[in-house]
Amino acid sequence: MEQAKKMNMKEKYNTMTGDLAWDFSYKTEAEIFPLSDFEGIKIEDWSKWQDPFRLTMDAYWKYQGEKERKLYAVIDAFGQNNAHLGVTDARYINALKIFLTAVTPLEYGAHRGFAMTGRAFPGVGAQVASQMQSIDELRHAQTQLHTISQYNKYFDGLHDPFHMFDRTWYLSVPKSYFEDALSAGPFEFITAISFSFEYVLTNLLFMPFMSGAAYNGDMATVNFGFSAQSDESRHMTLGLEVIKFMLEQHPDNLPIIQRWIDKYFWRGYRLLGIVGMMMDYMLPKRVMSWKEGWEMYFEQNGKMLFDDLARYGITMPKFWEQSVEEKEHLTHQLWLTFYSYGHAAAFHTWIPDDSELDWLSEKYPVTFDKYYRPRLVYLREQEKAGKRFYNPSLPQLCQTCQIPMVYTDPKNPTKRVYRETTYKGDKFHFCSDACKEIFEHEPEKMSQAWLPPHQIFQGNCGGATIPDVLKYYHFTENDGGEFLHSRDNANWNMWKGLTPDEEAA
Amino acid sequence: MAVKAAYENYSGPNRDAVENFHGNQLVYIGWDEHMMFPCAGVFPLPPQMPFGAVIKEVVPAAFSLHPDFANIDWGKVEWLLDGKSFNPTLDKSLEDNGVHHKSLIRMITPGLNGINNSGF
Amino acid sequence: MSEKMVFLALQDNEDARPIREAIEADNPLAVITQFPGVYKIDAPGRLVINRESVEERIGRAWNPQDIHLSLVTLSGNIDETEDYFALERT
Numbered sequence A: 001m002e003q004a005k006k007m008n009m010k011e012k013y014n015t016m017t018g019d020l021a022w023d024f025s026y027k028t029e030a031e032i033f034p035l036s037d038f039e040g041i042k043i044e045d046w047s048k049w050q051d052p053f054r055l056t057m058d059a060y061w062k063y064q065g066e067k068e069r070k071l072y073a074v075i076d077a078f079g080q081n082n083a084h085l086g087v088t089d090a091r092y093i094n095a096l097k098i099f100l101t102a103v104t105p106l107e108y109g110a111h112r113g114f115a116m117t118g119r120a121f122p123g124v125g126a127q128v129a130s131q132m133q134s135i136d137e138l139r140h141a142q143t144q145l146h147t148i149s150q151y152n153k154y155f156d157g158l159h160d161p162f163h164m165f166d167r168t169w170y171l172s173v174p175k176s177y178f179e180d181a182l183s184a185g186p187f188e189f190i191t192a193i194s195f196s197f198e199y200v201l202t203n204l205l206f207m208p209f210m211s212g213a214a215y216n217g218d219m220a221t222v223n224f225g226f227s228a229q230s231d232e233s234r235h236m237t238l239g240l241e242v243i244k245f246m247l248e249q250h251p252d253n254l255p256i257i258q259r260w261i262d263k264y265f266w267r268g269y270r271l272l273g274i275v276g277m278m279m280d281y282m283l284p285k286r287v288m289s290w291k292e293g294w295e296m297y298f299e300q301n302g303k304m305l306f307d308d309l310a311r312y313g314i315t316m317p318k319f320w321e322q323s324v325e326e327k328e329h330l331t332h333q334l335w336l337t338f339y340s341y342g343h344a345a346a347f348h349t350w351i352p353d354d355s356e357l358d359w360l361s362e363k364y365p366v367t368f369d370k371y372y373r374p375r376l377v378y379l380r381e382q383e384k385a386g387k388r389f390y391n392p393s394l395p396q397l398c399q400t401c402q403i404p405m406v407y408t409d410p411k412n413p414t415k416r417v418y419r420e421t422t423y424k425g426d427k428f429h430f431c432s433d434a435c436k437e438i439f440e441h442e443p444e445k446m447s448q449a450w451l452p453p454h455q456i457f458q459g460n461c462g463g464a465t466i467p468d469v470l471k472y473y474h475f476t477e478n479d480g481g482e483f484l485h486s487r488d489n490a491n492w493n494m495w496k497g498l499t500p501d502e503e504a505a
Numbered sequence B: 001m002a003v004k005a006a007y008e009n010y011s012g013p014n015r016d017a018v019e020n021f022h023g024n025q026l027v028y029i030g031w032d033e034h035m036m037f038p039c040a041g042v043f044p045l046p047p048q049m050p051f052g053a054v055i056k057e058v059v060p061a062a063f064s065l066h067p068d069f070a071n072i073d074w075g076k077v078e079w080l081l082d083g084k085s086f087n088p089t090l091d092k093s094l095e096d097n098g099v100h101h102k103s104l105i106r107m108i109t110p111g112l113n114g115i116n117n118s119g120f
Numbered sequence C: 001m002s003e004k005m006v007f008l009a010l011q012d013n014e015d016a017r018p019i020r021e022a023i024e025a026d027n028p029l030a031v032i033t034q035f036p037g038v039y040k041i042d043a044p045g046r047l048v049i050n051r052e053s054v055e056e057r058i059g060r061a062w063n064p065q066d067i068h069l070s071l072v073t074l075s076g077n078i079d080e081t082e083d084y085f086a087l088e089r090t
Helices: A009-016 A057-080 A090-120 A124-152 A161-165 A172-182 A186-215 A219-249 A253-282 A290-312 A320-325 A330-340 A354-363 A368-384 A433-441 A452-458 A466-472 A487-496 A500-504 B051-063 C017-026 C051-058 C064-069
Strands: A412-416 A419-423 A426-430 B025-031 B041-045 B078-081 B084-086 B103-108 C005-011 C031-035 C038-044 C046-050 C071-075 C077-080 C084-088
Touching: A057 A124, A057 A219, A057 C064, A090 A124, A090 A161, A090 A172, A090 A186, A090 A219, A090 A253, A090 A487, A124 A219, A172 A186, A172 A253, A186 A219, A186 A253, A186 A290, A186 C031, A186 C038, A186 C071, A219 A253, A219 A290, A219 C005, A219 C064, A219 C071, A253 A290, A253 A330, A253 A433, A290 A320, A290 C005, A290 C071, A330 A368, A354 A368, A419 A433, A426 A433, A426 B103, A452 B041, B025 B051, B041 B051, C005 C046, C005 C084, C017 C038, C017 C046, C017 C051, C038 C046, C046 C051, C064 C071, C064 C084
Parallel strands: B025 B103
Antiparallel strands: A419 A426, B025 B041, B078 B084, B078 B103, C005 C038, C005 C071, C031 C038, C046 C084, C077 C084
């Protein structure tokens, strides 16, 4: 039997993706793809869509299968060897709690979103890329749940991530980001997630966090992280190609895309503040500070990628300078916020020990000793005196990012930023000019935001008292509050044969 | 500007319309230069509640954990209502003082600027 | 820095070691920064992984698409054929 000539990469890609499409005979394209043009994006020729990796479906399954085999071997070894005892200390697990409740449901959201874009886009290249990414994202949600379920056997706060995600006050921050994108059209969704989130910002989620997991002895998380991240490099590449494709197709697309880039850069930056807080405060052994991460991955790399897009007329996202001005303040303000609302969170909070305060001074020489160290030291003394501080009131949230309105003017860091606007006779409040502008562009949509404190007062969250609401969130009495007095800490000390004093030292 | 939607005349409910709060209105109250309370609090209050009652009942529940609180001279407190300086009449209601649904009240306590005057 | 940089990050494991060695051999301007579990490789303008260079080190056939198993992140425009995988920014 004569062997067929081996196809080269390009031929193989065309045969195994582009040629899989079919022509329509009894329905029009507009009937089959009704969501493809209402956003105003004009596509002249879908065949110009390029997948730079030229990954075909058969190669996709082969690589993904291999990644899964490697990952699940590690998860098994982890469980069989009680490897949860190998992490630096029990505080570290709280970073995983945030990851599982705030990020894993986003993976699932992305799975849904790319299933939508795969159906909505008329071009076969975009359909195949969407399909791969939709399956990737489902895999990420599953592997994260499977990996972290090892820790759920031993630690509090990991038992109900999806229930919490749909209800809890601080988890409305990631939820609202994703639902804003999911409820938009397919082009806005893919710009929001593939470009703004994956390409511009996701390095800051996975690189420091997974390197942090490695540094803190968390073999299982390192493995799911890097397994997921190998897909992310494909997603990031897609993000860049999507933007270039849309911009090359029609000049009218530029202002629409620029506005989406501005919007989702800012919303993504606000969301990533929580990751920054993990980097600076929650990893017992730290890899890099939020400020260093922001400089490396946004100010340097992000700047270069926007330089690449300048030929199409794209500029740096509006308000990016604000993110740079805030970098010496952001994580300290957020940690102090979660510390003060620690009784209503599903993870523990604490005051860093002295060597950790010194690390923060070194990384934040302009602000830490001047503003934030005295606050942390005061709160530590209060806690020692039996007066652990918890804020008794529900927070005022920003209508757009849904983060409590804690951000300050970087030039005057004891002055909070208050912005407001009026829509149909009602007032709406914002943490920043950027969040206000996002609202004012789409008030019909953003005025529908489900703000958890307001929902509590409307009677939609299980009752009027904090215990009622925590029950509605499925928080148990062991999930939140001060780390020093937590069951996690007591168990850890028992497992490791430590006295509380040794652990504190 | 308006949202671009897949159909004409897109709109949705104003999730936080005053009618949804069982006769109350939302009022935000923040204390400037006291970042121990990282943000303003939100409170559902009857529009008929006298401003004096807000000071006696709501404000202490929110802020009395701060050591500055006991030293406040209430005659010297400066108030901002929705960004403008404001002289509340204590025996008049929130409504009659111009405090509307989702109004923001900011409290400024001259001479009391947080722990060791640090704004915290 | 005024020069346009590209980068990629690889998992620090045995699968990726021959790729790293091939990069070091073929890209004299590449700079490697080690982090826990991962390393980041930065280079000005262009960074290439040649199939032949990897194959020399592992003694068997290697497909440039196999970097999907080791890649953590990247930045730059991709140029990929059967013989190499490259990142460019000009």
